[in-house]
Amino acid sequence: MNxxxxxxxxxxxxxxxxxxxxxxVSSQADLEFVxxxxxGREGVELAAATSPDVVLMDIRMPxxxxxxxxxxxxxxxxxxxxxxxxxxxxxxxxxxRAIKAGASGFVLKDADPEFLLAAIRTVHAGNSVIAASxxxxxxxxxxxxxxxxxxxEQFTRLTSREQEIFRLAAxxxxxxxxxxxxxxxxxxxxxHLSRIFTKLDLRDRVQLVVFAFEHGLVR
Numbered sequence: 250m251n252x253x254x255x256x257x258x259x260x261x262x263x264x265x266x267x268x269x270x271x272x273x274v275s276s277q278a279d280l281e282f283v284x285x286x287x288x289g290r291e292g293v294e295l296a297a298a299t300s301p302d303v304v305l306m307d308i309r310m311p312x313x314x315x316x317x318x319x320x321x322x323x324x325x326x327x328x329x330x331x332x333x334x335x336x337x338x339x340x341x342x343x344x345x346r347a348i349k350a351g352a353s354g355f356v357l358k359d360a361d362p363e364f365l366l367a368a369i370r371t372v373h374a375g376n377s378v379i380a381a382s383x384x385x386x387x388x389x390x391x392x393x394x395x396x397x398x399x400x401x402e403q404f405t406r407l408t409s410r411e412q413e414i415f416r417l418a419a420x421x422x423x424x425x426x427x428x429x430x431x432x433x434x435x436x437x438x439x440x441h442l443s444r445i446f447t448k449l450d451l452r453d454r455v456q457l458v459v460f461a462f463e464h465g466l467v468r
Contacts, residue, residue, distance in 0.1 A: 254281040255373045258301035260292030260318065261285075261335065262310045266358070270305065273362050280369065289313030296322045301330045303369050306352070308336050308343045316346050323351035331372040331452075349459055353452070375453060398465040406448050414441045418454060419461035 257274050259282070261267050267285050274282040283299045286292040289306075290313040296304055304322065308315040315334060323329045334347040334355040344355045353372040356365055407415060417427045424442070428435045442454075451457050461467040 254279050255303060255369060256281050256283045256299070256301045257303050257305065257369060258283050258292075258295055258299055258330070259285040259305045260287075260289065260295065260310070260315065261305070261307040262287050263307075270365075273366070274369075277366060280366070289315055289318030292318045293321050293325075296326065296330060300326075300328070302373050303331045303333060305356075305365075305369075306332050306334050306347075307358075308334055308347060316343065316350050319347060319350040319352050333368055333372055348455055349463075351452075351456070353455055400466075401464055403449055404464070404466070407445060411441055411445050411448075414438065415445050415457065415461070416467055418442060418445075419458050419467040421458075 257280055259267055259270050259274075261270070264287070267287075271282050271285060274280045283301050284295050286295040288310045292304070292306065292310075292315075293313070295301075306315040306319055310318075313321075319332050319334070322332065329351070332347075332352045334344065334352045335358050336344055336347075336355050337358050347355060354368065356368050360368075404412070404415075414427060414431070417430060422430070424435045424438045427433070428438045431438070433441075442457075445457070446452065449457070449460060451460060458467075
């Protein structure tokens with residue numbers, strides 16, 4: 250069992266907000282605050298220098314915004330951190346763009362401290378903070394999906410069973426719901442999803458939904 254603390258970095262242009270988050274994270278025995286930055290460009294450099302497990306990323310910042318910084322971190326780091334976007338508006342276009350850029354979820358800046366701490370632990374464990382069904386609704390509102398499915402080559406590498414589980418997961422069904430629907434155990438569903446993530450080079454269920462939506466693979 251890995252008992253190492255979860256390494257957390259913060260990128261936000263408000264100094265007072267950063268101070269509060271730094272104190273909150275530092276107060277937790279299982280979390281380690283590894284650094285902070287005041288704009289997206291510094292955030293990219295901070296991520297490269299400290300290799301955090303989770304980055305808390307504000308969206309609206311000078312020099313480089315949080316969405317561009319998220320895109321750069323995910324694209325340039327060999328083992329990029331999980332990114333939690335901090336936003337002032339729930340389910341807005343910026344949140345949709347952040348999810349498409351590679352964020353694992355988002356948290357409202359006025360959320361309860363315990364919710365933020367739980368979100369950090371959740372994304373570090375490999376889960377997404379925003380539900381797949383909410384991701385689908387979010388992308389459907391702010392993104393144009395292709396009129397007809399566009400089947401990427403790597404999708405054809407999935408077995409027929411994996412393709413079916415992919416589509417069910419993309420509609421927002423939980424592992425338990427998929428297991429009941431397909432007469433499988435939850436452990437088997439998890440195994441299938443793990444293989445799907447590997448074959449499609451996806452990090453989590455949120456990215457699975459983005460992949461499905463952008464290729465018109467779910468309606």
